[in-house]
Amino acid sequence: MTEDDKKYEKVATKEGEEIKNDEELVGLKPKMTLLNGITVIVGSIIGSGIFISPTGVLKNTGSVGMSLIVWITSGLYSMVGAYCYAELGCMITKTGADYAYIMVTFGPFLAFMRLWVECLIVRPCSQTIVALTFSVYVMKPFFPTCDPPDESARLLAAVCICKY
Structure with a gap:
């Protein structure tokens, strides 16, 4: 038994008595x-953005050098965000990531709202973008001289979402 297993062995108690039966034990083990x-x-x-956005960045900046500067700057911003998240x-060592952070910082209402916005808006939209x-x-490859028809792309994306 590792130290982590010992740490989470006695998670729940019942009327002051420790529960040692695994079937009655409730808790999350970090794995x-x-x-x-x-x-x-x-x-x-x-x-999916990494595969589709370089064309737009290059088109809007006008040069390869400037687009590399934009990518490096964006990478630095992402790194600062990752450090803040870390x-x-x-x-805050509670289970739940964003939900736990917002719960501790702003309270239960905003944490609840953030969770529902994630479930109803953010996740479905990001899955749609990936599928499209x-x-x-x-x-x-089937349309080498022009862009694929929008209706066909949407239909294939819908099939991908439904099968996923």
Whole structure:
């Protein structure tokens, strides 16, 4: 038994008595390894935007050098945000990430609202963007001289979302 297992062995108590039966024990065991953490962070940072936004950045900046400066500046801002997030994770050790941070900082109402906005708006919109990006790139070889039709891209994205 590791130290973490011992730490979470006595999570719940019943009328002052410790519960040692695993079936009656309620609690979360942290089981994230370094590799799990790295893949979660990389998956959060590198989304579908990395495949579709370089064209727009290059088009709007006008030169490769300026677009590299924009990418480096954006990377530095992301790094500062990651450091702030890591600091929050070290200060507030409750389970729940964003929800726990907002709960401690601003109270239960704003934490509740943030959770519902995440569930009803942020997650569905980001999944839609990923599906649309995927469908445009999958259909691109079939339309080498022009962009794929919007209706076809939307239909393929809807199929991807429904199958996922």
